[in-house]
Amino acid sequence: xxxxxxxxxxxxxxxxxxxxxxxTYSNSAxxxxxxxxxxxxxxxxxxxxxxSSGNKEDGRFTAQVDKSSKYISLFIRDSQxxxxxxxxxxxxxxxxxxxxxxxxxxxxxP
Amino acid sequence: EAQVTQNPRYLITVTxxxxxxxxxxxxxxxxxxxxxxxxxxxxxxxxxxxxxxxxDKGDVPEGYKVSRKEKRNxxxxxxxxxxxxTSLYFCASSLDPYQETQYFGPxxxxxxx
Numbered sequence: 001x002x003x004x005x006x007x008x009x010x011x012x013x014x015x016x017x018x019x020x021x022x023x024t025y026s027n028s029a030x031x032x033x034x035x036x037x038x039x040x041x042x043x044x045x046x047x048x049x050x051x052s053s054g055n056k057e058d059g060r061f062t063a064q065v066d067k068s069s070k071y072i073s074l075f076i077r078d079s080q081x082x083x084x085x086x087x088x089x090x091x092x093x094x095x096x097x098x099x100x101x102x103x104x105x106x107x108x109x110p
Numbered sequence: 111e112a113q114v115t116q117n118p119r120y121l122i123t124v125t126x127x128x129x130x131x132x133x134x135x136x137x138x139x140x141x142x143x144x145x146x147x148x149x150x151x152x153x154x155x156x157x158x159x160x161x162x163x164x165x166d167k168g169d170v171p172e173g174y175k176v177s178r179k180e181k182r183n184x185x186x187x188x189x190x191x192x193x194x195x196t197s198l199y200f201c202a203s204s205l206d207p208y209q210e211t212q213y214f215g216p217x218x219x220x221x222x223x
Contacts, residue, residue: 004152006152008150031208032208034211041217042216042217043114043200043202043214043215043216043217044153044200044214045214046211046212049211088152088153090153092207092208093208094207094208095207096141096143096158096160096166096207097155097158097166097168097169098143098145098153098155098158098168098207099155099169100145100152100153100154100155101152102150102151102152103152
């Protein structure tokens with residue numbers, strides 16, 4: 001069983017809709033949680049970073065972490081066609097080892 | 111410009127022919143890491159380095175070697191490549207692995223015949 005589970009999609013939404021993405025994990029040692037966005041043929045780029053349980057908002061993006069349930073989420077409000085990409089969750093302990101989800105492909109249609 | 115560079119960007123090779131993929135960063139980052147990306151599997155960590163001369167195995171280190179002799183460089187070595195190492199490889203760096211964002215290189219697409 002993978003340490004991090006993420007639905008690969010694809011997830012297709014109309015422009016302006018809310019995109020909801022999530023990951024579950026099994027290792028309680030993970031302390032830091034991230035969401036990356038990856039466009040085709042590019043390296044991942046960091047979208048959101050959270051440390052503790054709770055919500056973090058940055059513009060149209062909201063990240064949620066529930067450590068008790070080992071569940072993290074990313075919400076994208078007012079989605080745009082430019083948000084079409086693959087979104088990867090990632091997590092790490094404090095020792096340098098990272099685990100990524102498989103990535104969810106998101107398609108926002110005009 | 112702050113960046114992580116990788117070379118080569120594309121490589122076709124044959125089984126058993128040793129190769130090195132270079133990674134260099136100009137941001138004075140302590141932490142560097144190598145990942146491979148395969149369809150349906152996401153990014154998997156191969157090796158990482160917390161500082162010069164300090165390297166550790168990630169989830170999939172078999173068949174790979176790394177070295178960190180200088181802070182800016184972190185080459186990935188495939189001593190005897192096999193077809194199952196055909197993949198997209200990314201190098202990344204950050205000031206530290208947990209409080210700072212990782213900056214990813216552009217990727218190296220490797221095909222082993």
